[in-house]
Amino acid sequence: MACVLVVEDNSDVRNMLVLLLHSHSYETITARNGAEGLAQMRERRPCVVLLDMHMPVMDGWQFRDLQLQDPAIADIPVVCITAMWHPQDVERKLGIPCLGKPVDFPSVIRAVERACG
Numbered sequence: 001m002a003c004v005l006v007v008e009d010n011s012d013v014r015n016m017l018v019l020l021l022h023s024h025s026y027e028t029i030t031a032r033n034g035a036e037g038l039a040q041m042r043e044r045r046p047c048v049v050l051l052d053m054h055m056p057v058m059d060g061w062q063f064r065d066l067q068l069q070d071p072a073i074a075d076i077p078v079v080c081i082t083a084m085w086h087p088q089d090v091e092r093k094l095g096i097p098c099l100g101k102p103v104d105f106p107s108v109i110r111a112v113e114r115a116c117g
Helices: 011-023 034-043 060-069 087-094 105-116
Strands: 003-007 027-031 048-052 078-082 098-100
Touching: 003 011, 003 034, 011 027, 011 105, 027 034, 034 048, 034 060, 048 060, 048 105, 060 078, 078 087, 078 105, 087 098, 098 105
Parallel strands: 003 027, 003 048, 048 078, 078 098
Antiparallel strands: none
Protein backbone atom coordinates (compact mmCIF):
# COMPACT_ATOMS: atom_id res chain seq x y z
CA MET A 1 0.00 0.00 0.00
CA ALA A 2 1.37 3.42 -0.98
CA CYS A 3 2.13 5.76 1.90
CA VAL A 4 1.48 9.53 1.90
CA LEU A 5 3.02 11.95 4.40
CA VAL A 6 0.67 14.79 5.39
CA VAL A 7 2.56 17.75 6.89
CA GLU A 8 -0.09 20.14 8.24
CA ASP A 9 -0.35 22.05 11.51
CA ASN A 10 -4.14 22.42 11.46
CA SER A 11 -5.53 19.22 12.98
CA ASP A 12 -8.89 19.55 11.20
CA VAL A 13 -7.25 19.85 7.77
CA ARG A 14 -4.74 17.12 8.61
CA ASN A 15 -7.49 14.72 9.74
CA MET A 16 -9.63 15.53 6.70
CA LEU A 17 -6.73 14.75 4.36
CA VAL A 18 -6.03 11.50 6.20
CA LEU A 19 -9.68 10.42 5.89
CA LEU A 20 -9.70 11.33 2.20
CA LEU A 21 -6.52 9.37 1.54
CA HIS A 22 -7.70 6.35 3.54
CA SER A 23 -10.93 6.32 1.53
CA HIS A 24 -8.75 5.93 -1.59
CA SER A 25 -6.69 3.10 -0.03
CA TYR A 26 -3.58 5.12 0.82
CA GLU A 27 -1.71 4.62 4.06
CA THR A 28 -0.80 7.87 5.80
CA ILE A 29 1.72 9.26 8.23
CA THR A 30 1.39 12.75 9.62
CA ALA A 31 3.45 15.61 10.98
CA ARG A 32 2.43 18.92 12.58
CA ASN A 33 5.32 20.95 11.16
CA GLY A 34 8.23 20.75 8.76
CA ALA A 35 10.72 19.49 11.34
CA GLU A 36 8.48 16.54 12.22
CA GLY A 37 7.85 16.00 8.52
CA LEU A 38 11.56 15.70 7.70
CA ALA A 39 12.01 13.20 10.53
CA GLN A 40 9.04 11.15 9.26
CA MET A 41 10.43 11.20 5.69
CA ARG A 42 13.78 9.87 6.85
CA GLU A 43 12.16 7.15 8.97
CA ARG A 44 9.73 5.99 6.32
CA ARG A 45 9.98 7.04 2.68
CA PRO A 46 6.48 8.07 1.54
CA CYS A 47 5.58 8.09 -2.15
CA VAL A 48 4.58 11.77 -1.84
CA VAL A 49 4.36 14.56 0.73
CA LEU A 50 1.34 16.86 1.05
CA LEU A 51 2.94 19.97 2.51
CA ASP A 52 1.29 22.95 4.14
CA MET A 53 3.40 26.05 3.54
CA HIS A 54 2.50 28.11 6.63
CA MET A 55 3.30 26.27 9.89
CA PRO A 56 5.03 26.95 13.20
CA VAL A 57 8.49 25.55 14.08
CA MET A 58 9.45 25.00 10.42
CA ASP A 59 7.36 26.21 7.49
CA GLY A 60 7.03 24.59 4.09
CA TRP A 61 9.69 26.81 2.51
CA GLN A 62 12.30 25.74 5.07
CA PHE A 63 11.15 22.12 4.82
CA ARG A 64 11.62 22.06 1.06
CA ASP A 65 15.04 23.70 1.26
CA LEU A 66 16.28 21.16 3.82
CA GLN A 67 14.69 18.25 1.96
CA LEU A 68 16.58 19.12 -1.22
CA GLN A 69 19.86 19.29 0.73
CA ASP A 70 19.46 15.69 1.95
CA PRO A 71 20.25 13.15 -0.80
CA ALA A 72 18.36 10.41 1.09
CA ILE A 73 15.02 12.23 0.70
CA ALA A 74 15.58 14.86 -2.00
CA ASP A 75 13.83 12.79 -4.68
CA ILE A 76 10.55 12.29 -2.77
CA PRO A 77 7.81 14.23 -4.59
CA VAL A 78 6.11 17.09 -2.75
CA VAL A 79 2.76 18.75 -3.40
CA CYS A 80 2.23 21.97 -1.49
CA ILE A 81 -1.08 23.10 -0.07
CA THR A 82 -1.46 26.77 0.80
CA ALA A 83 -3.96 29.43 1.77
CA MET A 84 -1.33 32.13 2.31
CA TRP A 85 0.11 32.47 -1.19
CA HIS A 86 -1.15 32.06 -4.72
CA PRO A 87 -0.54 28.41 -5.60
CA GLN A 88 0.89 29.30 -9.02
CA ASP A 89 3.49 31.58 -7.38
CA VAL A 90 4.63 28.76 -5.09
CA GLU A 91 4.76 26.34 -8.03
CA ARG A 92 7.01 28.75 -9.91
CA LYS A 93 9.32 29.43 -6.96
CA LEU A 94 9.65 25.84 -5.72
CA GLY A 95 9.10 23.92 -8.93
CA ILE A 96 6.50 21.64 -7.35
CA PRO A 97 2.74 21.30 -7.80
CA CYS A 98 0.70 23.42 -5.43
CA LEU A 99 -2.98 23.34 -4.45
CA GLY A 100 -4.94 26.12 -2.80
CA LYS A 101 -7.04 25.96 0.33
CA PRO A 102 -9.76 25.12 0.85
CA VAL A 103 -8.57 21.89 -0.71
CA ASP A 104 -10.39 20.38 -3.62
CA PHE A 105 -10.61 16.64 -2.89
CA PRO A 106 -10.41 15.42 -6.50
CA SER A 107 -7.34 17.60 -7.10
CA VAL A 108 -5.61 16.15 -4.04
CA ILE A 109 -6.28 12.58 -5.16
CA ARG A 110 -5.12 13.34 -8.73
CA ALA A 111 -1.88 14.85 -7.41
CA VAL A 112 -1.25 11.86 -5.14
CA GLU A 113 -2.02 9.39 -7.94
CA ARG A 114 0.43 11.18 -10.27
CA ALA A 115 3.18 11.04 -7.64
CA CYS A 116 2.54 7.52 -6.37
CA GLY A 117 1.76 5.83 -9.65
